[in-house]
Amino acid sequence: MCCGLLFVLVGLRSNVREAETQVAASISSTMWKVSELIYEGQRLITALARVEGDSIEVEALRLQFDLLWSRVKVVEMIDFKHRPLTTGALKGYRTWLDRYDPVLFAADAPTRAELQHMQVSLTPLVVATRKAWVREFNAVQFDALAEASKETQVRRTQHELLIVGLLVLIIGYLVAEIYFGSRAQARERALRALADAANKSKSDFIASVSHEIRTPLNGIVSMASHLADHPLNKEQQQCVSVIEASGGLLLDTINDVLDLSRIKAGKLVITNSVFDPFGCLRLAHDLHCKQATDKGLTINLMLPDGPLPKVEGDERRFRQVLHNLVSNAVKFTSAGHIRITARYGTNDVDGIAGSGTGLYVSVSDTGSGIPYDSQQRVFDPFEQVNETMTRDVGGTGLGLPICRSLCQAMGGSISLQSEPGLGARFDVFLPFDRVELTRPAYKGDADQSDIESVLKGRVMIVDDTHTNRFVLRKLLGEHALEIFEAESGMDALEQLATLDVDVVLMDIQMPGMTGLEATLHLREAAALAKTDPPPVVAVTANVMAQQVQSYKAAGMVEVLAKPVSKRALVSTLRAILRETGSDAPSSFGNGAQPPPERRSSTG
Amino acid sequence: MKVSRRIALGLLASIPLMGRKTWAASGNFSGLAAPSGPVLLEVDGSISRTNDSERAVFDREMLANLDWVEVECYTPFTQGLQRFAGPTLMSLLDTVGANGATLQATAINDYSVEIPLSHAKLHGVILAMEHNGMPMRVRDKGPIWVVYPLKEREAQSKKFDTEMIWQLARLTVQ
Numbered sequence: 001m002c003c004g005l006l007f008v009l010v011g012l013r014s015n016v017r018e019a020e021t022q023v024a025a026s027i028s029s030t031m032w033k034v035s036e037l038i039y040e041g042q043r044l045i046t047a048l049a050r051v052e053g054d055s056i057e058v059e060a061l062r063l064q065f066d067l068l069w070s071r072v073k074v075v076e077m078i079d080f081k082h083r084p085l086t087t088g089a090l091k092g093y094r095t096w097l098d099r100y101d102p103v104l105f106a107a108d109a110p111t112r113a114e115l116q117h118m119q120v121s122l123t124p125l126v127v128a129t130r131k132a133w134v135r136e137f138n139a140v141q142f143d144a145l146a147e148a149s150k151e152t153q154v155r156r157t158q159h160e161l162l163i164v165g166l167l168v169l170i171i172g173y174l175v176a177e178i179y180f181g182s183r184a185q186a187r188e189r190a191l192r193a194l195a196d197a198a199n200k201s202k203s204d205f206i207a208s209v210s211h212e213i214r215t216p217l218n219g220i221v222s223m224a225s226h227l228a229d230h231p232l233n234k235e236q237q238q239c240v241s242v243i244e245a246s247g248g249l250l251l252d253t254i255n256d257v258l259d260l261s262r263i264k265a266g267k268l269v270i271t272n273s274v275f276d277p278f279g280c281l282r283l284a285h286d287l288h289c290k291q292a293t294d295k296g297l298t299i300n301l302m303l304p305d306g307p308l309p310k311v312e313g314d315e316r317r318f319r320q321v322l323h324n325l326v327s328n329a330v331k332f333t334s335a336g337h338i339r340i341t342a343r344y345g346t347n348d349v350d351g352i353a354g355s356g357t358g359l360y361v362s363v364s365d366t367g368s369g370i371p372y373d374s375q376q377r378v379f380d381p382f383e384q385v386n387e388t389m390t391r392d393v394g395g396t397g398l399g400l401p402i403c404r405s406l407c408q409a410m411g412g413s414i415s416l417q418s419e420p421g422l423g424a425r426f427d428v429f430l431p432f433d434r435v436e437l438t439r440p441a442y443k444g445d446a447d448q449s450d451i452e453s454v455l456k457g458r459v460m461i462v463d464d465t466h467t468n469r470f471v472l473r474k475l476l477g478e479h480a481l482e483i484f485e486a487e488s489g490m491d492a493l494e495q496l497a498t499l500d501v502d503v504v505l506m507d508i509q510m511p512g513m514t515g516l517e518a519t520l521h522l523r524e525a526a527a528l529a530k531t532d533p534p535p536v537v538a539v540t541a542n543v544m545a546q547q548v549q550s551y552k553a554a555g556m557v558e559v560l561a562k563p564v565s566k567r568a569l570v571s572t573l574r575a576i577l578r579e580t581g582s583d584a585p586s587s588f589g590n591g592a593q594p595p596p597e598r599r600s601s602t603g
Numbered sequence: 604m605k606v607s608r609r610i611a612l613g614l615l616a617s618i619p620l621m622g623r624k625t626w627a628a629s630g631n632f633s634g635l636a637a638p639s640g641p642v643l644l645e646v647d648g649s650i651s652r653t654n655d656s657e658r659a660v661f662d663r664e665m666l667a668n669l670d671w672v673e674v675e676c677y678t679p680f681t682q683g684l685q686r687f688a689g690p691t692l693m694s695l696l697d698t699v700g701a702n703g704a705t706l707q708a709t710a711i712n713d714y715s716v717e718i719p720l721s722h723a724k725l726h727g728v729i730l731a732m733e734h735n736g737m738p739m740r741v742r743d744k745g746p747i748w749v750v751y752p753l754k755e756r757e758a759q760s761k762k763f764d765t766e767m768i769w770q771l772a773r774l775t776v777q
Contacts, residue, residue: 025761040712066741067712070770073742074680 011159019155030078034086034133037071037093041126044068048119051112058109065104069097085132092125206544213254214541215465218563221247222471225566245287249323251563260398263405270409274435275315277359278308281342284322288338292330298337299330309344311359311432317406318430321414322361324399325426329365336366336423344434358412359432364425370418378416379404403428455479455570457577458500462492462515463507463539468562472505472539475566476573489518496522501534503576506556508540508547515540519554535576539564635698638662643746644695644730648707648776651700659699663732663746670694672729677758678750678767687731687750692723695730699776707775708749708768711741718749718766720776726751726763730771744769 044064051061072093080086100118103110110118224243232240285301292299329338342361370378378400403426407414411431418424459481463469469485476483484501486492490513492504504522508515519536526533538551541562548559558572635654640662647658654660669690678685706718722728731750732739739745748769753762 043712063711063741067770069742070744077680077682 033071033075033078034129037068037075038126038130038133040064040068040071041093041122041129045119045122045126048115048122051115058104061110061115062104065097065100068093069101072097080136083132083136085128085136089125089129089132092128096121096125209254213250214562215468217247217251217254218541219467219471221251221563222475222566226471226474229566245283247563249287260402263402263409268405268409270314270317272312272314274310274312275318276308276310277313277315277318277344277361277432278303278342280315280319280322281340281361284319284326285340287323288326288330292338295330295333296335297330297333299326300337300339302339302341304343310435311344312435313359313430313432314410317410318432321403321406321428322363324403325361325363325428328399329363329367329424333365333367333423338363338365344432347429356429356431357434359428359430361428361430362425363428364423366423369420369422369424370416371420375416375418379414453574455481455573455577457502457573458482458484459573460484460486460492460496460499460501460504460534462486462489462504462510462518464488464510465507468507468539472564472569475564475569479570481573489513489515489521492518493521493525496534497525503573504534504536505539505560506536508538508542508551516551516554519551519556523555537572537576635659636665638665640664644771644774646695646699646701646774646776648774649701649703650776651702652698661695666690666695666730666732666747669698674727674729674750674752676750676752677755678753679758679761679764680744680767680769684755686735687729687748687752688733688736689729689731689747689750692728692730692749695774696720696723696776701776703776705777707777708766708771709773709775710768711770711772714768714770716765716768718768722751722763722766728752741770747771 044061044067047061047064051057072090076090076094080090100114103114103118221244224240224247228237228240228244281301281303285299289299326338326340340361340363342359344359346357347360380401404414407428407430412429414426414428416424416426455476456479459476461469461472461483462485463472464487473483473485484495484499486495488510489506492506493513496504506515506519513521515536515538522536523533533555535557536555538556538559539562540547540551540559543559543561551559557576560568560572635652637654638660642660643663643666644661645655645658646661650659652659667690670693671688671690673686673688675684675686677683701720704720706720707715708718709715718728729750729752731748732746734743734745734748737743739748749767749771751763751767757763
């Protein structure tokens with residue numbers, strides 16, 4: 001539209017210039033023609049006057065007559081429009097020429113009287129032409145210019161109307177653009193709000209499901225863990241091990257979903273510790289061995305000879321990647337074998353992920369493989385290479401995207417090589433630092449020694465679920481702790497009004513008063529009484545990042561995720577009890593008895 | 604624009620040669636025949652063939668014997684399609700052995716314009732002596748009108764307005 005406007009403007013300017021040139025040329029031409037007419041008329045008058053005294057030169061007169069005739073014809077072609085004097089004068093010429101043409105061109109030469117009459121009659125015509133020219137043309141030259149340019153003005157007006165029309169269109173377009181743009185923005189805002197609400201609902205749903213699954217899982221895993229600490233025969237140990245492993249796997253699945261939420265929110269946290277990656281590999285092998293064998297597959301774990309190093313890294317994330325890859329390999333392989341290889345060192349094979357020193361793990365299978373055109377997409381969330389196959393074997397399609405995100409978060413990478421129909425191989429590189437065997441015992445060992453030492457103190461367990469209270473009590477059963485139980489937040493507040501404890505293990509999601517509210521009330525009551533509130537540890541399945549932040553904001557000193565591991569529980573309590581001095585030998589003695597109305601027992 | 608041509612008697616040997624910017628006439632360099640009737644056109648200046656001292660003069664018959672053509676065309680000074688007949692300017696220049704770049708054209712009333720010699724060939728200029736089948740009198744812009752055969756649009760744009768001199772009486776080759 002702007003181009004159109006520019007085109008019209010340029011065209012208008014050009015037309016105006018051309019029209020002005022034409023008008024100027026027309027004026028100049030008209031002036032010249034009228035001037036020539038007067039000139040030839042005057043010359044004929046002169047010639048006729050000369051005849052009076054000399055002999056008659058008829059041919060010369062005829063020539064001059066014809067010259068005037070030709071000038072009259074030229075001027076007659078001019079459109080003088082509203083110039084009556086000039087138009088009248090020209091009519092006079094035509095009459096004069098027609099009258100004297102037969103006289104001058106007759107076979108007999110004209111008489112002197114006739115020539116004199118010609119002169120006398122022509123003279124006023126020439127004078128009248130000059131007057132008319134001066135008055136009507138010269139004096140009103142600018143009017144003539146305007147008159148002559150009338151057509152140009154019409155065209156200019158048309159162009160100006162066109163410009164105005166285009167401007168109106170442009171303005172209309174801009175207004176419409178702004179109007180519809182703002183409407184689109186408003187619609188986008190509304191849609192975004194809807195999407196945010198949907199996203200929040202999804203997060204809430206995930207948190208809710210997480211809680212619902214973790215609570216019973218808490219009972220399963222914790223009890224299995226507790227059972228494993230008791231003397232068991234070999235078969236029982238295997239059973240307990242399967243229960244623990246299955247529970248762990250289920251927990252990992254829940255965590256997968258939560259992880260995706262964290263990854264998408266950019267809140268994935270990597271926690272480093274010293275661990276045995278090769279032990280993890282053996283565990284992964286053992287976990288999936290039964291399933292592979294049931295499908296008629298062989299699953300081989302190939303580790304280097306000699307002592308295998310421990311590394312420093314995120315064990316849980318490593319196990320997650322490993323389980324995902326091995327689980328996928330078993331799922332998508334119907335015949336043949338699965339091979340897991342691992343080594344610590346540098347990359348000496350082209351075409352696989354990673355460069356530098358670290359842990360290299362490869363999981364290959366003889367399954368259906370992945371089509372070439374899908375190999376780049378397998379790491380994208382919600383991309384399923386073959387929907388039919390995915391439906392057959394199950395899975396959310398989140399495993400590989402999570403693997404890649406985890407590997408990247410740990411500074412490593414993952415790559416795929418696959419020949420459709422022949423199988424696939426995933427190579428993982430993780431730049432874990434090697435921990436020398438001569439290093440002092442790592443934290444896990446220290447925790448183990450901590451677990452073995454006896455804790456002393458007064459602990460309140462607040463949870464509306466009897467099973468959970470029972471589990472916690474069992475996990476702490478080996479220690480010399482005085483344990484109190486409360487079934488709700490209100491119950492806890494009532495008991496703590498008259499009871500001193502060293503630490504409170506507080507569930508969050510409880511009917512009536514939540515653990516969060518109970519903690520806030522507890523702190524307020526302590527502030528009024530000008531005493532220190534007991535440290536509160538959240539024990540909950542709701543451990544999404546923003547939830548943890550809200551617990552800390554409410555004054556909770558630590559957060560333990562359900563299902564609670566014995567190690568984490570003891571370690572946390574030990575740290576708190578040490579800080580409060582309750583675990584010291586001189587802390588409150590075993591003789592401190594709780595009020596008789598309180599439900600309590602000594603662990 | 605439509606052009607029809609008749610071969611003028613005695614001018615079969617008159618073949619134009621184009622120069623770089625000037626024109627050189629061909630043919631013999633002997634003098635031209637003298638006119639037998641009233642002289643309509645005189646040519647002087649840089650010419651090699653003359654019949655009257657330093658100039659060449661032409662009567663109607665001599666001009667009619669040049670490369671005579673008839674054209675249908677438009678002019679800025681007439682309305683509608685016009686039919687003109689007359690010798691080509693090129694044939695006249697060849698006849699007089701013109702050698703120059705410009706023609707000074709002068710009318711009976713001493714009006715004068717300059718015409719590039721190259722136009723003669725380039726634009727097929729004719730020295731019109733008949734208009735719509737009739738000999739042109741002085742009152743009809745005759746006896747000779749330098750006519751550029753134009754298309755209607757060219758005529759409307761006043762192309763060669765200046766060069767189309769009528770009542771031509773003299774050409775000076777410069």
